[in-house]
Amino acid sequence: MTADNEYPKASNATLIGASITYVGALFLLLSFAGPYWMESYPEMFSPFKHMGLWEYCFDNFRFPGYRFDKKFDGCHYIYSQEYYAIKHWLLPGWLMAVQFFVTVALMLSFAAQVLLACVIVRWPLKTVLRYEWIFVFYSFIMVAVSSAFLFLAVAIFGGNCYRRDWLLYPSFNVLSWSYAFAVIAFILFGLASIFLYLEFRKLYKLRLEAKNLVAQMQHSQPEHTLNQLRDQLQQQQQRQWK
Template sequence: MTAGKQDYPKASNALVFGGMLTFIAGMMLLMAFASPYWIQSYQETFSNFKHMGLWEYCFEQFRYPYYQFPKLFDGCHYVFSQEYYVIREWLLPGWLMVVQAFVTLALILSFTSQSIIALELVRWPLEFVLTYEWFLSGIAFLCNAITAAFLFLAVTIFGGECWRRDWIMYPNFNYLSWSYGFAVLSMFCHGFSALFVYLDARKNWIMRKESQNLVAQMHPNPGRNGFV
């Protein structure tokens, strides 16, 4: 009796739970990546600086003291917009560009992991997944683990450097906001999801021979049909 496609093993609980955590972590990372609330000023300080994210700054009637012309910066603008051209060097110190790079790479790796885990969960393409599931889970594990490491570096660097007095003026008026918090939560979720996906990869490595035999049974030798 040959194995039919309806007999293939389903994804393990470890992979299902790891996939759910990866999806939640990826959504939080996307929100942290896109939202301009990594650091924010206290409302009662009436600061000209309002809030910022990795790619956007918001000011209210702000005048940069080292710019020779009396230009006021007002509203929220993309950090690479023409509006911020004259103060871009001040807005983007080297350490912040490093944080941008780490978070961008983390986002790419997170969605790569989500795509791989999604293919494993729906078992498509079936024979490829059954044959190389240990390898796919291994790649997803590495993506999640590296994502967690990149986010750890990003939030550590940002949390340590955002109070510098040569960056946003009056740093005591500011506090780390919810976008930064989402990045921290995403880091932990990616770390936990990496653990569950690793357990799935190890199980599939042990059972790789059985999976290969199952795939072979899906394609019986047609030359033997009708012979005993």
């Protein structure tokens, strides 16, 4: 056995939890960047085509509340100059909350992926072997919070996307694949957090057992030393008597 293989490898629970986290993060990234949280039915010929968290697409759309005769056409960034006049309508408060939750979930999941990658590849080796339970614990917290934030995001969006004070003709619209990917990511992160929590509990229990063992050895060592000294004195006395 080589020296490189003497240290313990990452457990199966960690590998499974990390794998699910990576897959969930891929779905989250596609949902975050995808402009298809909601789209209109093609057969309705609606001026609204589709939208994501950061982009809207229209086809010669006239906003009723805009006093100038301007047509909004094509796909543009939600904070672009093109949509500046109607940004208050395109970006209500509840949609800003959805943006916040999804963005924070993406950042937390990325940080968790970095920690889990360090645990799996055992780098830096000494730090990971000593503080593996901390790495897994923080990974669990970040993945669980990401799942909770995504749940809030999809719940808020799903509960408000058919409001009549937002997009016109809401009955012409339907939730699309970017929204579905966010739901999948929320489920996968929740599942991954379960595996990471179980692994954290196991590692923490092993750590407590190791600390107790060290404490017992430290308490028993003086007594063992006294016994050795007593035996040595008895042997010396026996030699003197002989």
